[in-house]
Structures are given as structure tokens and as C-alpha cells.
Amino acid sequence: MKQKTEEKITTADLGKPCEQLVNINGRSLMALPPPYDGTDKYSTVAQLKEDQKKRYEASLDGVLAVSIPKPASPAEEKALVDKFLSGLSKLLDKSDNWTFLQPLKFSLDYCARCQTCNEACPIFISSGRQEIYRPTYRAEVLRQIIDKYLHGQSKFSNWFLGNNVELNWTTIARLAELSYRCTICRRCAQTCPVGIDNGLITHELRKVFSQELGIAAKELHESGTMLHLKAGSSTGMKPSAFLDIKKFMEEEIEEKIGKKIEIPVDKKGADILLIHNAGEYLSWPENPAAFAIIFDAAGLSWTLSSELVGYDGVNYGVWYDDFQFSRVAIKHAQIAKELKVNRIVVGECGHAHKALIVIADRVLTGDLNIPRESCMPLLEEIVNSGKLKLNPMKNNFPVTLHDPCNMVRLMGVVAPQRRILRKIAPQFREMTPHGVENYCCGGGSGFAIMQSLNFPSWRSVISGRMKLKQVVNAFQDCISPDIKKFICAPCSNCKGQFRDLLNYYDAGAKCGIDYTGLVDLIVNAMVDLKEPFLDLG
């Protein structure tokens, strides 16, 4: 098939084999504010190598997130199609998919095709309105497949209802990739006047692939939840390594604040079990260290866990697989139960918040239903209590706040972190829009940890573009690189995305922008600290 111009691509084209359905044109991407205006330098998605294109199905947009190997025979193609259909029927069955059937059915049945959601989608807008990234595109393809191939409509009905998608290997392989071009930030769902949730449709599509076909992004499944459940952490960190890092953090704390703090681990009967992402210990140990400093100063009874899974709060299952999600969530609750704590407090991680506090609420029953809460109200209570001596002038540099979608739009934890920042950061300013209308960092739904092939490049150029624009706009009055400024990102995954995003756009050198967590800023404002806790160089 000849390459179509992007305006002419329809749902029918998804199943028509061609070399590449969409070519992302750097010049048509959403424009960026100064100092990124007038340059194409940051608008090119890295190309795959020829052998990668030959091995994997990359004909959607030349980007690989799932990397499905090309079929060896027609029988293999047919097997994939048959399995996909059997998965779809399970998705619509009340026993097999009780977890999301009601909202899914509604979203499949009642979309008015008004396209109101398009404007809410940062990926669609950032990409220069690429048809395949439209929030309604993948949903409409799925709707048509269900109608045509599961409900078995007549030829006339298929014409009348516009069911023009052909179900074949190409359609399914591209659909698998397409389910990883949405961060499930659910801004589209928030915008929909009827209540349709295209983010949920993406989530459910990923589920069909994972739960029926065993297909998922490697970083989420194989080296994500599987490794988490086997080794104790998706980072591969074992309990012994965790205990080593704990020691290292204690030494670092002593060096920074001149006081020895013993970080409690596996303390039975503590009030609080604090769960951080293991990625924090490895990449940003100053964050869990800051928690330790604050909790110690506040005199809290708390503990970390060194049990397998217990020292890693991530739950990647929440993005693609209900069973993997439940296994991790239940493990977290079992550990809390064994430690006999009164409550679980989730550290700075958006999806861990949403997974354990909200979604797992209807998986954890009986004595596993242990009270769980966000660290934000607790931190606010401590800051307000006066137990920490704080000098906001120590944070006298521009700070903006990133709202992790899972914590804010999807949980309603909006105000405590703002009230804290207003107390400790005199130059705090909001992004536009912010709060529940925020934009995703571009690393949501697992994107931040997906590092294979050219996906990170797509993530920086397309899915993170809107966030970069917001951040740069928030600092326009002080955009000079001579002024050090911080994005406060109280989420481990978002920080991972900011690390890559700021690197890609040279934002440190060009604009002086860095990122940090909320507790890091709180500790930096502590009067007792002789040296800054943050790197202000």
C-alpha cells in the first residue's frame, strides 16, 4: 500500500500492510516556547535499524515498545488472531473481567464520536495531531473489531455501522504497539461529556494482550512485575542490597545533617509501614533519606520492610494486567499485616499511590484491608506541627510543581503538597494548567521505565513534549541558565521521565532546570542543615 498522508488515515488502514503507516514529521510537531523555538533539533524520533525493522513489527509508526516478532508462518498469524478474539470475548465476560466490565462496556457502547477528548490528549496535540494517536482512534478500532468479529454483524450492518477494520495479524500487532502510545493519564476521560474513558480502553487492550496472549512491554512484565515477584524488586534489588543501601543512606544522613539516624527496618508493631519505590534507593537515595530525616524529627513510629516486594512500592500490573497487579498489591498488604503496623504510607510515587490506596481497595479484603494513605497529608501535618525548624529562604529559587496524574487527577490528592510548597518555597509558581487538569509527564503507564530500542526517543520527542512546554513556560520569567530552578515532582516515575526529558532537551544547560522531590525541598529548608541538601550548583 502506498504511504497515506496523515490526514487521510482511517481506522481501516490499521489492517492494511504497508512499510510504515505513519512517519512522524518533526516540522509538524507542536511548537515549543523559547529557547526551543525555531529549531528542529529536538524534533526527531530516532530511526530503527534495518535488522530491527525486519525482526519486529514496526510498521505502525517506526517505533517499538512491545516489539512483536514477525510471524514465521500463516499458521502463526492465524493463532494470534484467534487468541486475540478469544481474549476479547473474555474481556467482555462478567466472570473473566469483573474488574472493569461496567466502565468498559459503557465506553465501548456510548461514544458519541464528538472528538471533544482530542484536545485534551497531550500526545495527540504534541505529535502535530497524528491520526493514530487520537484518543478515539484505537478505541474505535477495538469497537469495530468487537462489532464485526464478535457480534457477527451482517454485511449490511457492518457497512451501516462503518465497521471497516479488517482483522488480521497486521491489525493486531499494530494495535498492540498502539496500546503503548497512550500514557493512560485519563485526561481524555475527564474531558468527555458523556463519560467515555478511552484511557480505560487502552488499559483493557493491554490486558487482552497480557492476560490472553502473554504479550506486554518487556519492562513492565518480564523485567517488571515478574522480576518484582521473583527477586523482590523490579530493579532486581535483593533484600541484602536493600539493607546495604539503607546503611549507605544512614551514613549519608550523618554526613549531611551531622546526626546519626537509624532507619528502622522490619520493626514489628510500628505505627507506619513506609513504602518507597526501589528505584528511589538506587537513583535518588536522597529522597528516602529525606523521609527518614523528617520522620525522625517528627518522632514517628515507622518502619521500612526488607521482605521481598516489601521494599519496592511499584506495581506495574496496574498498567497492563489485573493479576500481576493483584499479586503485588496483596503482597504489600501481607507484609504490612505480618509487621502488625496500623497503616501503610506510600512514599513519593503516583502510580504506587493509586495502585495500593485506591485500586487495590477492591482486591484487599478482610484483615488484608489495612488502612493506606498518601504521604502528602502526613508531610503537611509534620510541616505544620512545628517539629521541623524550617527557613523558606533556604529554598529561595524558582520552583514549580508537577502533578502526578495518578496522585492528583485519579486520586484527588491535590492541595497538601501545594500548601507545603507555599510554606517552604517563596518562589513557587504553578504550571498552566495544573491540579487535576495537569498534563502527564509523558512517562506515565510505564513509559518512564521503557528504555528499549527507539522508544525513549519517541517518549522525549512526543509524549513528554507537552510537559516540557509547560515547565519552560512556568519559568519564562527566569529562563536564564544562570538561575537554578526546580521542578518538584513527587513521583518516582515522573522523576525518571524528567531526568530523561531534561537531558534530551539540554534543559539544565539551556535553562538551568533541574528536578527534585517534595521531601528533598522540605529537608533543604531545615534550619539545622549546615550545607544545602539539594545540589544548588
Add this chain to the structure above:
Amino acid sequence: MSTPAVMVLQIFIIVSYLYIVCAYSYRLIKYIRMPVHLRWEIYPVPHEKGSKYGGSYLEELEWWKKTRTKNTAKDIFYIIKDYLFFIQYYARNRKYWSTLYPWHISFYLIVAFHVFVAFGALGLIFGLDVSTASSANAGGQALYYIALGLGIGGFIIGCLASIGMLINRATDPDLKKFANPRLYFSYVFYFAVFLSGLVVWAVYDPTFADYREFYKSVATLHNINLAAPLIIHAVLFALFLVYMTFTKASHYVTKFVIFFATRWNDIPNTRGSKLEQRIQERLGHAVNWSAPHIQTGEKWSEVAVESPFIEKKDKKK
């Protein structure tokens, strides 16, 4: 007694009205009876204390120890406001709202018109004078004027808005891409329904007195002589009601469920609660997914705690 032809028409009208009530009730019950699902709310949630900025009870320290203050009236107020004014469309998609809103208003008006005509017919049966005559009491005059206003307004707005929707759908590049023949058929069909009503009023029945008599005949199954355009409109309107149940228009009814059951459903699960019982019932169902890391045939609660590394049993053997 009615002649066989009129009788067929009368029964068709009755059946179609009963059908729409049953079809919508069935849809509603089907949605309500679907299994409890995992929490998947989106903020702002109107019943929350912090709804102005999108805050939830999870902003409170040890929220489970606090008494929840949930203002359901705010949810209902929001829904009513949205049903009446399409506030979300107005805020997010003003261009589309400018035709969609009058189009939907015309649906409200035409349905309300028929309801008031039916009330008027009942009035006639019970001896009420439904007219502008001095002999008519306030109730009769009100039924007359309200039906007249609703009918004229609904037919005119409906005709214009149906054309507007058709033009919108056919010319806006984004809307056009996701159009199908059914959508175009719907616009033309709805236009025909409104136009037929407009013709009845403008040419044959300027006070809708005949239409009221027709409804009276439907209620009493008595014979009546009707002008062809009036029959056409009555049939088209009945077909319109039936057709609506085959379209996405049922979202009028089901939207209510989805907003309360999912979008705003932030009810926490507590030990020993009814909600917990419903969840436990679901966890007892067998799992049929086939991926290698899932033990097909086991209960949900068992699969959720098993190791994904154990060898998969072949339950079919």
C-alpha cells in the same frame, strides 16, 4: 370501536411507547447489575468537600478515622445542570455545543410535547376543556398553551439543529472521519420526524386539537378520522422512540449510572461491609485467561496470590 387500520395504528403507538420504557429499563438494569468493579474514579468529584479544585477525602490524614462528608446533592445538581445545559460540551467544545445543544433541546421538547398532548387527551377523557376558550379552566388552558409552545419550538429547533448536525458531521474534518452511514441516516430521520410535526402544525392542525383527539382515541381505542400528515408524524415519532434504543442515545439513561458507578465512585471498601461481600463473591469466580502466568480454572482469589512462575496446569485434561 376503531376500524382495523386505525386499530393497528393505535396498537403500534401503544406498543412503541411501552417498548421504549422496557428497552431503557432493561439497559439501565443491565448496567446496574454488572459486577462491582475496581475503583477507577476521576477528579473532580462533585460530592467531595474539595470538589472546587478536585480534592478528595484522601487529602485528610488518617482519612479512615474521619466521618465522611459526602454531599450527594452536589452530584445530582451537577448531572441535572449537565442534562439541561450540556455544561461540559459548553466548556470543552463550544463549536459542537452550538448545534448539539439545540438538537438535544429539540428532543426534550418533542418528547415533552407528546407528554403534554397525552395529558391533554386524558383531560379530554375526563371532561376537561383543553383550549383557549373562555369556558376552559386554567388547567385546560395551560395544557393547551404548553403543548403548543413545546410542539412549535421543538419542531422548528429540531429541523434546524438536525440540518446543523448533518452539516457539522459532513464538513468538520475530525467529525467526518468518525462518521458512518448510521449517523447520517439518524440526522435525516430525525429531521423527517421534526419536519412532519412542523407540517402538521403549519398546515393541518395549528392548535394540535386533532393530535389530542388522536391520543384520546389511542387511550380509548375508539375510531377517528385523521389527516395523513398527522398519521405520518405519529408513526415517525413512535419509530423515533424505537430507533433511539438501537443507537447511542441510550446514554441519556446510562450516563447517569456510569457517572455514579465509576467516575464519582470513591466509596472505600471497609471490613465486613456489603461492598466487601460483593467483592469476595467476585473473587470466588474461576479465571479463564490463558497467558502463561495465569492458572486457568483456578479461583480469582487463588490466582491473585499464586506465583506466576509455577508450571501451568492443563485444566482440560
